[in-house]
Amino acid sequence: MVKEKKIKPSKETPSGFVDRKEKELLIRDFVISNIKEVMIKYGFQYLETPSFEYTDSIGKFLPDKDRPGEGVFSFKDENKWLSLRYDLTAPLARYVAKNYNEIPKPFKRYQLGTVWRNEKPGPGRYREFLQFDADYIGTKNPIADAELCLLVSEILEKCGLTKEDYIIKYSTRKITDELFEFMDESKSQKEKEINSPERRLKILRSLDKLDRLGWPEVKKLLGKGRKDKSGDFTEGADLSEQQLFKLEQVFNPENYREMKFPGTKPASEEGSQRDLIQFRQSLEAFGFKNFDMDASIIRGLEYYTGVIFEVNLNFDVKNSKGQVVQFGSIGGGGRYDNLVNNFGNIDCPATGISIGIDRLVYALMQKKDFDIKPTRPVVICVFDNVKIEEYIKLLKLLRESNISSEIYPGEGKLKKQMEYSNKIESPCVIFYGDDEIKKGEVKLRNLKTGEELSIKIENLVNEIKKLL
Numbered sequence: 001m002v003k004e005k006k007i008k009p010s011k012e013t014p015s016g017f018v019d020r021k022e023k024e025l026l027i028r029d030f031v032i033s034n035i036k037e038v039m040i041k042y043g044f045q046y047l048e049t050p051s052f053e054y055t056d057s058i059g060k061f062l063p064d065k066d067r068p069g070e071g072v073f074s075f076k077d078e079n080k081w082l083s084l085r086y087d088l089t090a091p092l093a094r095y096v097a098k099n100y101n102e103i104p105k106p107f108k109r110y111q112l113g114t115v116w117r118n119e120k121p122g123p124g125r126y127r128e129f130l131q132f133d134a135d136y137i138g139t140k141n142p143i144a145d146a147e148l149c150l151l152v153s154e155i156l157e158k159c160g161l162t163k164e165d166y167i168i169k170y171s172t173r174k175i176t177d178e179l180f181e182f183m184d185e186s187k188s189q190k191e192k193e194i195n196s197p198e199r200r201l202k203i204l205r206s207l208d209k210l211d212r213l214g215w216p217e218v219k220k221l222l223g224k225g226r227k228d229k230s231g232d233f234t235e236g237a238d239l240s241e242q243q244l245f246k247l248e249q250v251f252n253p254e255n256y257r258e259m260k261f262p263g264t265k266p267a268s269e270e271g272s273q274r275d276l277i278q279f280r281q282s283l284e285a286f287g288f289k290n291f292d293m294d295a296s297i298i299r300g301l302e303y304y305t306g307v308i309f310e311v312n313l314n315f316d317v318k319n320s321k322g323q324v325v326q327f328g329s330i331g332g333g334g335r336y337d338n339l340v341n342n343f344g345n346i347d348c349p350a351t352g353i354s355i356g357i358d359r360l361v362y363a364l365m366q367k368k369d370f371d372i373k374p375t376r377p378v379v380i381c382v383f384d385n386v387k388i389e390e391y392i393k394l395l396k397l398l399r400e401s402n403i404s405s406e407i408y409p410g411e412g413k414l415k416k417q418m419e420y421s422n423k424i425e426s427p428c429v430i431f432y433g434d435d436e437i438k439k440g441e442v443k444l445r446n447l448k449t450g451e452e453l454s455i456k457i458e459n460l461v462n463e464i465k466k467l468l
Contacts, residue, residue: 016119016127026372028130028361032112034158035132035355042151044110044134049091051114055081057343058090073116084116088133089303089336089352096137096350097343105138112357122325126358132331135352140337145307146282148333148353152311153290155355160368166330169294170279170309173334174272175250176204176298183246202237210251210296212326219244251295279307299332308334311355317363330363331355377404378464379421381414383433390437394430394457401461403468422447427467430460 013019020028039046055074072083085091088111096103111133121127134151136144149168156166180200206221213221220226222244225236239247276293283291297310310332317327333353340348364370378398380391391407398405408417421429431443442460445452446467455463 014127016121018126022374023370023372024361024365026374027365027370028357030370030372031155031159031357031361031364032132035110035112035155038151038155038158039110039134042108042134042147044108047092047095047109047111048113049085049088049095049111051084052082053085053091053094055083057094058083058085058087071118073118085113086117087115087354088113088131089135089339089354092133092135092137092352093336093339093350094343096340096348097346100340100346100348103137106144107137108135109137110134125328129359130357132355132357133352135350137340137350138348139351140349142278142282142307143285145279145309145335145351146286146288148351149283149291149309150286150288152331152353152355153288156311156360159360159364160370161364163290165315165367166290166311166313168291168309168311169297170276170291170307171293171295171297172272172275172279172307173298173304174275174306175295176207178272179247179250183243199237203239204298206237207247207251207296208298211294212328215248215251219248222247275307297332299334303336303339304334305337306335307351308332309353313363315363315367317366327359327363330360374425375404376425376427377406378428378430379417379424379426380405380407380430380432381417381421382408383414383431387432387434387437391432394432394442394460397457398461398464401465403461403464428464 055072058072072086074081074083076082092109092111096107113131114128115131116128118127134148136148149170153163153166153168157163203222206218209221210218217226221234221236222239223236224238225234227233280291280293283289291309294310297308299308299310310329312329313327316324319325331354333351335349335351337349340346340350380394382388382391388407395405395407408420410416410420418429426447428447429445431445436442436454441454441456443452444455444460444463448467453463
């Protein structure tokens with residue numbers, strides 16, 4: 001009888017998921033502490049929502065097949081689909097709708113939480129990542145939109161960036177809304193189909209790639225389609241030459257930087273021009289200058305309704321192979337005045353901003369050296385397990401003085417204990433044998449210099465603190 005070969009489990013992580021080491025986590029903690037400090041300063045409340053939501057509640061990816069697989073990780077429970085949240089905004093909208101009568105209006109909330117996206121990973125872009133959100137619920141005041149950009153700017157600078165290292169680009173979703181109306185003036189029935197929801201979404205998703213791909217490649221996506229470097233073909237939106245020409249007029253930088261948009265409403269009417277002017281004036285009133293208008297910003301296709309903004313870095317970011325990559329934004333946001341209304345007849349304007357914490361940390365680690373040193377324990381070496389009570393007394397003395405310390409936790413002779421102490425980068429080791437116990441002292445070896453001193457127990461804490 002042939003013995004069945006046992007298949008060993010894989011040691012690799014799934015694509016888009018990573019093990020995070022201590023240095024990265026400590027820098028992440030540093031970023032989070034700065035976020036919390038700024039959010040308290042700006043008067044925001046802390047909130048946490050569940051990792052799972054009903055799939056129809058998060059709204060972006062509805063189950064249009066047997067299993068809703070596009071963009072989210074889902075499973076079926078008691079005949080209802082559940083999905084891991086892909087962002088923190090949709091769960092916030094559900095929370096606001098549920099607690100609408102109890103929460104203050106406006107409601108200023110911030111949240112830090114893990115989100116999951118079943119999408120193609122890239123440098124600094126994972127399928128599981130930590131996100132920070134800040135939102136104003138229940139106000140149309142343009143100062144709220146400006147303050148979100150202001151607080152993110154303050155967070156970035158507290159984390160070590162300068163104003164030269166980043167820029168906030170802004171636009172408004174009303175540009176494309178008005179543009180579609182402008183383009184639909186054609187008498188051609190084919191061209192009138194541009195306003196079908198499916199085609200509009202395809203056009204917007206194509207335009208959203210302008211910053212990464214440039215107009216020639218995006219034009220292919222808007223036309224017959226595009227094949228990428230891997231050979232994958234994306235079907236295009238099949239726009240006519242006339243429609244493509246109108247789009248190119250609007251997304252020409254010479255037009256949008258001066259806010260000359262063919263087919264958009266004038267500033268005297270409620271529309272894109274007014275949005276942009278009010279937002280810019282609010283930023284300028286705060287004395288904030290680190291911003292730029294960019295009509296190619298098209299984000300949050302499913303729910304943004306007005307002003308939108310992105311936080312972009314101005315320095316090179318490299319991948320694990322040392323190659324400079326197109327990193328994209330580390331965060332952004334905008335106004336979503338209709339999202340809460342999806343849960344009922346609730347008129348609740350809102351605006352918010354997000355930062356991908358892991359993407360920010362990935363970039364920060366390349367930009368600057370962080371003087372963040374992990375705390376390593378002082379190691380009490382073991383000579384005689386019979387004397388364990390004496391070792392524990394010594395350990396308690398150190399820990400009661402808030403000194404990270406441990407009795408060697410493994411088994412083995414002194415050589416093995418020293419190998420362990422050096423491997424974990426312990427600052428020093430303590431030798432506490434029979435002779436030392438009788439004298440009421442220890443031998444303390446500095447592992448950086450190799451210097452060894454005999455220290456009285458009553459002086460040990462002060463001597464160790466000199467080394468830390």
